[in-house]
Amino acid sequence: MSISDQITRKLEQHFTLDHLEVLNESDSHNVPRGSESHFRITVVSEIFEGMKRLDRHRQINGLLADELAGPVHALALHPYSPKEWIERGGRIKESPACLGGGAKDH
Known part of the structure; x- marks a missing residue:
């Protein structure tokens, strides 16, 4: 089973969901x-x-916790109540661009 599928399964089993998106x-x-x-x-x-x-x-x-202790390096979490989700128009901001995997010199 993929990590994405594992995450989805855990969230579906733990929460009563109005919406779920797990994006790799x-x-x-x-x-x-x-x-x-x-x-x-x-x-x-x-x-x-x-x-x-x-x-x-x-x-x-x-x-x-198991995924974060193993293969998952980063999670961008966007947890909302149904009311908050409606107020946002069912949208979130895009993730920022990667800086290349290391400290960026300025």
Whole structure:
């Protein structure tokens, strides 16, 4: 099973979802072709209603601890309540461009 499928399965099993998008963005980073190391995850669930942003991230990071301890290097998390998702028009910002895998000299 792919890492993307593992992440999707865990999120689907843990949350009652209004919307879920798990996007492998590894190809936009300085990693070998076919890597599953960088993900953008959008989760819309009623469970996030009234929950602080940091607590939302902690809950998702805790759920995906095995993936974060292994192959996953980076998660861009976008957790919303259904109301927040509607207010955003069902959209999130695009992820920023990769800086090439190392510290960039200025």
